[in-house]
Amino acid sequence: MxxxxxxxxxxxxxxxxxxxxxxxxxxxxxxxxxxxxxxxxxxxxxxxxxxxxxxxxxxxxxxxxxxxxxxxxxxxxxxxxxxxxxxxxxxxxxxxxxxxxxxxxxxxxxxxxxxxxxxxxxxxxxxxxxxxxxxxxxxxxxxxxxxxxxxxxxxxxxxxxxxxxxxxxxxxxxxxxxxxxxxxxxxxxxxxxxxxxxxxxxxxxxxxxxxxxxxxxxxxxxxxxxxxxxxxxxxxLRRQELSDLRGEGADTGERRITDRVWEYDVYNDLGNPDKGAEFARPILGGEQQLPYPRRMRTGRPKTFTDDRAESRVEYPEPIYVSRDEEFEEGKNEMLSEGALKALLHNFMPLLVSSVSPDIRDFAGFHDVDNLFKEGLRLKQALQDQLFQKIPFVRKIQENSEGLLRYDTPDIIKKDKFAWLRDDEFARQALAGINPVNIERLQAFPPMSKLDPAVYGPPESAITEEHIIGQLDGMSVQQALQDNRLYLLDYHDIFLPFLDRINAQDGRKAYGTRTLFFLTAAGTLKPIAIELCLPPMTDGCARAKRVFTPPADATSNWLWQLAKAHVCSNDAGVHQLINHWLRTHACMEPFIIAAHRQLSAMHPIFKLLKPHMRYTLKINALARQILINGDGVIESGFTPGRYCMEMSSFAYRELWRLDQEGLPTDLIRRGMAVEDPTQPHGLRLLIEDYPYATDGLLLWDAITRWCDAYVAMYYPSDESVQGDTELQSWYREAVQTGHADKRDAPWWPRLSTPDDLASLLTTLLWLTSAHHAALNFGQYPLGGYIPNRPPLMRRLVPAEGDPEYAHLVADPHRFFLAALPSLTQTTTFMTVIDTLSTHSADEQYLGERPDEAWTADPAALAAAREFADEVRRAEEEMERRNADTGRRNRCGAGVLPYELMAPTSGPGITCRGVPNSVTI
Structure with missing residues (x-):
């Protein structure tokens, strides 16, 4: 020795x-x-x-x-x-x-x-x-x-x-x-x-x-x-490895953290009925009325009070995902820092509220501003009172002052009052955090698709008289023909839930429609907002109110409240449907099926691998703390305990994989028409539509990458049809992972190399650019709550209502009292702060840290060309942001549109396109 x-x-x-x-x-x-x-x-x-x-x-x-x-x-x-x-x-x-x-x-x-x-x-x-x-x-x-x-x-x-x-x-x-x-x-x-x-x-x-x-x-x-x-x-070995990953022959009980088994289950772990009936939540998936994609099975025991519901594991206890899907250390460190911020940010307002309940609401806009200037140190007298009653609070503040102060959101950095302007309200429909709901109005008036026997006449209450003075001398028919009218329509998604939403304490919502006019400058301006409530009793007409741009001080504040309700609708649809459902939940079955059916040697698995990183883990954490009963989403958004039922409703009525690709989505919404003479084969009807113009650059890069890669391995239709693993992957993702919609006639075929390339392009788009556009601007644009309130607590008062006098007497205080409270605001800000943060180990579109990911030199060359094309797209985006003719991304107080810019440093940057859904 x-x-x-x-x-x-x-x-x-x-x-x-x-x-x-x-x-x-x-x-x-x-x-x-x-x-x-x-x-x-x-x-x-x-x-x-x-x-x-x-x-x-x-x-x-x-x-x-x-x-x-x-x-x-x-x-x-x-x-x-x-x-x-x-x-x-x-x-x-x-x-x-x-x-x-x-x-x-x-x-x-x-x-x-x-x-x-x-x-x-x-x-x-x-x-x-x-x-x-x-x-x-x-x-x-x-x-x-x-x-x-x-x-x-x-x-x-x-x-x-x-x-x-x-x-x-x-x-x-x-x-x-x-x-x-x-x-x-x-x-x-x-x-x-x-x-x-x-x-x-x-x-x-x-x-x-x-x-x-x-x-x-x-x-x-x-x-x-x-x-x-x-x-x-x-x-x-190839056959046995896939069998092991599917859990064939393994124990069917609760999965251990060390396991590498991929299985499916329904969303039966969002509620906790053992704590009481108010904590129970419906099971999503497996039922006709509440369909949903499948999630990763954990095998935890059922609850005592409901043998269909799975017992919960509360954060920070670990929840099962396959061992290699766990976050790496850098990612965990970023989330730990976010958790510390959450603890401090939420602890202080709760203490303040317990000592001085009268400041649970913002007294004025200066209180909102102080969150960024002075953190949660409100007024000196209150601090002294708090320190006298709870001495250790001083030590917390002294040691954590940097964490208690919020970063100033980008939306008010360049222009503190930008959020009040109608043009900024409209601009965010094209270049904000949810630019995927705006649609061209193709018939007037807008019409509902809901059952008129339940919800009354389908016609909108917006009439020609409401808008004729806002059309630059055009008639409504001429404006329609010239593609000048556009719509944000949240009527049908909210109306079926409004009775239940508004019955909750401190929750008030409408089903909203907002009509925009496309100006000669290429910008939108709002010309009418419709706020709708469902019928109160059988035979009673819906409550329909139409607001138009203000003519005096009082109508200005009514207009601001109407816009706030539109933003609240928009925030809910963005988070529950466009973000969570489309990029997180609906992608999970394709990821599970890929690990169960595609060998690590399969060329398509090698292509997909960077686009699956961390997604299963972040989805599991979401079930623990975000979308669960009484979790962050229910607490922070107007629908409250009905959030996930609305998400299920949207999955049933709206989600179709064949319409998830960017060009198809733009055509479906009437924002573009096919035109083979244009660079992307499309002609945008609003030329300066930043989400679409930048998105098409990345869409085309992804398309060419997938086309080239598929062509290397699939020379014929028979090669696609005869690939047993490939066919099993897609069939299982549809038949098992999306079992509630498996019989839908619109599922894309997988019979030719073109079919495969198109499918892969859509999946890569959704997990990278589409997700990034909807995620990493949440704090920069939504961190200033008056710009984009996720929750509303008051309806808009009408003349003669008791609250109308309060609005006239103190419009600032009334407006802020309709928005989230201090505690609700700081909780929400803390969450979207973390959700908007890039970790230091982020891998961006076109990047593959492992240079030996494949031994195929042709694939490596194509990957380098893809990376070069992504880089060229980023350079073009930078040129566009400097073009003063593009007024939706360049101008006084106007934020550049960088949410599609592929690269980013760590932190909150309002840019960066990771390969996968990592947060």
Whole structure:
């Protein structure tokens, strides 16, 4: 046994590799080592933590030392005509660990020293004619775990040596058996020494110890193989790996955090009936009236009071997703910072409200402004009163002042009063956080599609007399023919729920319609707002009120209240339907099905992989704290406890995959017409429509990327139809993942290469650019609550109502009292602050950090061209933002439109298009 002095400094020096362990150490069972005192002397720790892999690099192999007592005199000699190969394994260590974890890491290192090591085995692409299965090497231990136990690097490189027969062929898979006590994260394996050249294995996966899973983990080469092209030696491994991921033959009970099983379930965990009837929520999915996409199954026990509802796991307790879907450390750190902000931001107003209930509402706009200037330090007298009653609050404020102050939202940075202007209200319908509901009015008056026997006559109450003076001398018919009238219509989505919404305490809503006129300058102006309530009794007409641009002070404040109700409708539809439903919930079945049906070797899985990152985890967290009963969404948005029922209603009535692509969506809304002479094959009817113009740049880039990639692997219709894994993926996503809509006639076919490229383009668009456009501007545009109130607490008073006099007497206070309270405001601001934040480990459109994601040089070249095209699109967006002729993105106090700009730094930037739905 070497002395401690002999080991100092040797972990960076090249040395001979260890021989494979003896037969008694290759059984795969857990090892329990007796830890001695040898090698326990303290080493000097480096002062800086490196992020580069630790190991000495030669031209072709990474050489990692072995301790003298384990090393032979030379690397293993090959058999006659044999091959001596080396596997270079990059392991990523946790950056931050508690004392318990550090002790466990040291114990693993000592156990490794006495033989409880990590074993690797090479699997050939060829079969052994004598045994029938694939050719395999002997198991070989990773070398250097003990020697590098104190190295302070994020990535550490280890090696394992193999000697195989010359007829072994090329390695197509590597198995890893972890005989330590803890899991570890493998980034990559490179096997060198074979005549075929280096074999790359992209892993990025946690490997569980044998005490958790005695089955060796399998990692496949980065060479893409369609199912019919799978080399003989890998065919059974490919089949078995997918079977394991589907959970076939596994326990059907509750999933462990360490599992890698992908299954489906309905949304039956949003409520908690065991706490009382008021905490119960309907099950979404599996029922005709409340259809919904499926989510990841956790297998948790049912509640005591409802055997259909699944018991909840409350945050911060972990909720199951497949192990490799968990956030990496950088992402968790960002969310932890957000959680601390949430704690402090919400704690202080609650304390303030308990001490001085009269300030639960904003007294004036200066109170809103003070959230950004002075944080939650309201007035000195109140601070003194609070500190006297609760002394430790002073310490919280002193230590956390930076966290208690909110960043100034972009919407009021350039022009504090921009949000009050009608042109800004209209501009945000084209370039705001929800630019996907504006539609061209094609018939006047607007009409409802709801049952008139229940909801009354379908015609809108907006008449020609209401708007004729706002049409620049045009008639209504002429304005329609010239494509000058546009509509935001939230009537039909809200009206069926209004009786229940308005019966809740502190919740008031209308079904709104807003009519816009397209000016000669290419901007929109609102010309009428209709606020609708449902019939109060049978035979009674709906309450319909129409507001037009104001002519005096009182009508100005009525107009501002009407606009606030439109924004509240818009905020709810944005969050519940366009954001959560379309980009989070509806994508989850395609992600689950991809992991269940597409091998990691499949070229389409390789294409999809970066666009699935973190989505399952963020959706699971949403079920814990956002969309759950009494969660953030119910608390912060006007529909309250009916939020998710509205989302289900929209899924049933509105969602269609064949209309989710950008060009089809623009045509459906009447915002564009087909025109083969135009660059994108479309002519926009509002030329300066930033969401559409920038979106089409990225849509075209994604389209060309998917077209090129599909053409590499699918030369004919028969190649698509004969791909068993591909067809199983799409069929399962539709038939199981979207089971409530599986019989719909509009599902796209998957029979030709064009069908496949179109489907992939739509999926990549939704998970990247579409999601980014709807997400990362939430705080910059919605953080100033008067601009975009998510919740309204008062209806608009009519003359003669008791509240009308209050409005006339103090319009500022009345307006603010109709918006969310102080506590509701700060809670909502904190949440959208976190939701709008890019983490430091974000991967943006066109980026693939792992350069060895595929071994196909043609695919790598096409990926580089895609990245170049994305970069050119960003440069064009920058030019557009500087063009003074584009008044919806350039002008005095006008924010540039950057939500489609692909790149971003970390934090709240109001730009950046990640590959996937990461937040």
């Amino acid at each position: 070497a002395s401690a002095m002999e080991l100092v400094g040797r972990s960076f020096l090249p040395g001979p590799a260890a021989a494979a362990p003896g037969p008694e150490r290759r059984r795969g069972g857990p090892c329990f080592a007796v830890v001695g005192r040898e090698g326990s002397a303290h080493k000097r720790k480096p002062s800086l933590r490196s992020t580069a892999p630790v190991g000495a690099l030669a031209e072709r192999v990474v050489v990692t030392p072995a301790p003298p007592e384990r090393a032979g005199t030379a690397p293993p000699e090959p058999h006659p005509q044999g091959v001596a190969a080396r596997a270079v394994v990059t392991v990523r260590r946790r950056r931050k660990e508690d004392a318990k974890s550090r002790v466990a890491e040291q114990l693993d290192a000592y156990a490794d020293r006495v033989g409880c090591s990590v074993l690797l085995e090479l699997i050939s692409t060829e079969t052994d004619p004598r045994k029938g299965g694939p050719k395999k090497s002997r198991q070989s231990a990773l070398v250097g775990w003990f020697e590098k136990k104190d190295v302070k690097a994020e990535r550490v490189v280890y090696t394992a040596d193999f000697t195989v027969d010359g007829s072994f062929g090329e390695p197509g898979a590597v198995t890893v058996l972890n005989r330590h006590q803890r899991e570890f994260f493998i980034e990559s394996i490179v096997v060198e020494g074979f005549p075929s050249g280096p074999a790359h294995f992209t892993c990025n996966s946690w490997v569980q110890p044998t005490r958790v899973d005695r089955t060796p983990r399998v990692f496949f080469t980065n060479k893409p193989y369609l199912p019919a092209e799978t080399p003989p030696g890998l065919q059974e």
